[in-house]
Amino acid sequence: MKNIMLSLMWALTLPACLQAIHGIYAFGQPELFQKKSNCKPIPANLLLCHDIEYTEMRLPNLLGHETMNEVLQQAGSWIPLVQKQCHPDTRKFLCSLFAPVCLDDLDEPIQPCRSLCESVKQGCAPVMAAFGFPWPDMLDCERFPLDNDLCIPPASADNLMPVTKEVPRVCDACKEKSEDDNEIVDNLCKNDFALKIKVKEISYMNGDTKIVPETKSKTIYKLNGVTERDLKKTVLWLKDGLQCVCDEMSDINAAYLVMGQKLDGNLVITSLKRWQRGQREFKRISRSIRKLQC
Numbered sequence: 001m002k003n004i005m006l007s008l009m010w011a012l013t014l015p016a017c018l019q020a021i022h023g024i025y026a027f028g029q030p031e032l033f034q035k036k037s038n039c040k041p042i043p044a045n046l047l048l049c050h051d052i053e054y055t056e057m058r059l060p061n062l063l064g065h066e067t068m069n070e071v072l073q074q075a076g077s078w079i080p081l082v083q084k085q086c087h088p089d090t091r092k093f094l095c096s097l098f099a100p101v102c103l104d105d106l107d108e109p110i111q112p113c114r115s116l117c118e119s120v121k122q123g124c125a126p127v128m129a130a131f132g133f134p135w136p137d138m139l140d141c142e143r144f145p146l147d148n149d150l151c152i153p154p155a156s157a158d159n160l161m162p163v164t165k166e167v168p169r170v171c172d173a174c175k176e177k178s179e180d181d182n183e184i185v186d187n188l189c190k191n192d193f194a195l196k197i198k199v200k201e202i203s204y205m206n207g208d209t210k211i212v213p214e215t216k217s218k219t220i221y222k223l224n225g226v227t228e229r230d231l232k233k234t235v236l237w238l239k240d241g242l243q244c245v246c247d248e249m250s251d252i253n254a255a256y257l258v259m260g261q262k263l264d265g266n267l268v269i270t271s272l273k274r275w276q277r278g279q280r281e282f283k284r285i286s287r288s289i290r291k292l293q294c
Contacts, residue, residue, distance in 0.1 A: 114151075208242070
């Protein structure tokens with residue numbers, strides 16, 4: 001189920017991922033070396049590349065991003081692919097582009113070796129193809145240099161980290177809870193809103209998951225302290241969503257009951273359940289909502 005959730009997130013965010021690499025430099029062309037690069041500390045909120053083997057990155061990077069804000073906006077979209085664990089070097093390869101290592105005494109950027117690109121492509125291209133997306137032309141491995149002393153190679157067999165990692169924790173809002181009618185009503189009354197939604201888009205910002213519902217799919221069951229203006233362009237937030245998994249949200253076509261609170265102007269999800277028509281639990285929820293008295 002964890003893989004299903006990651007697949008859903010990858011399918012939803014992949015168009016943004018492809019847009020993120022649209023501006024990649026043509027490797028081997030003079031333009032790449034004409035722009036003066038600056039060494040910048042890799043910020044803690046650059047989750048894709050924080051805590052890698054080096055601490056400073058070049059700007060502009062190898063994707064043509066000239067500001068840290070650009071890097072932060074685009075890099076988060078690739079985290080689901082890393083979480084898919086399609087290759088042990090996926091993160092290394094992506095970070096060599098988003099946050100290339102910066103050395104004060106070296107003017108030329110250090111690129112990923114062609115063999116690194118090819119090994120990651122071999123493992124991850126099928127994952128992308130499963131959702132109808134080919135390996136992007138701008139990541140054509142022919143653009144990267146053959147292995148040499150000034151490019152980043154794939155990990156050797158001795159240093160290769162196993163793909164299987166510690167299972168991520170389940171997001172608090174997505175944990176299964178067995179509730180009776182009174183507990184359901186009590187939970188609703190503790191929240192500022194309860195919506196029945198279908199998901200239009202999922203993206204990431206500063207480690208949180210941003211969920212945009214389909215406009216016509218919202219059905220408001222309970223509203224408290226949330227204005228009509230808040231709901232005109234509803235954006236829901238799952239706090240620390242990149243650090244946890246949500247097995248409940250496993251089907252892009254399904255409807256969901258989300259409850260939450262308005263915190264600092266944002267609609268923050270505290271509970272998320274997949275809405276299954278005819279399921280006994282949701283008949284009880286509907287009944288509890290109809291007679292809701294907080």
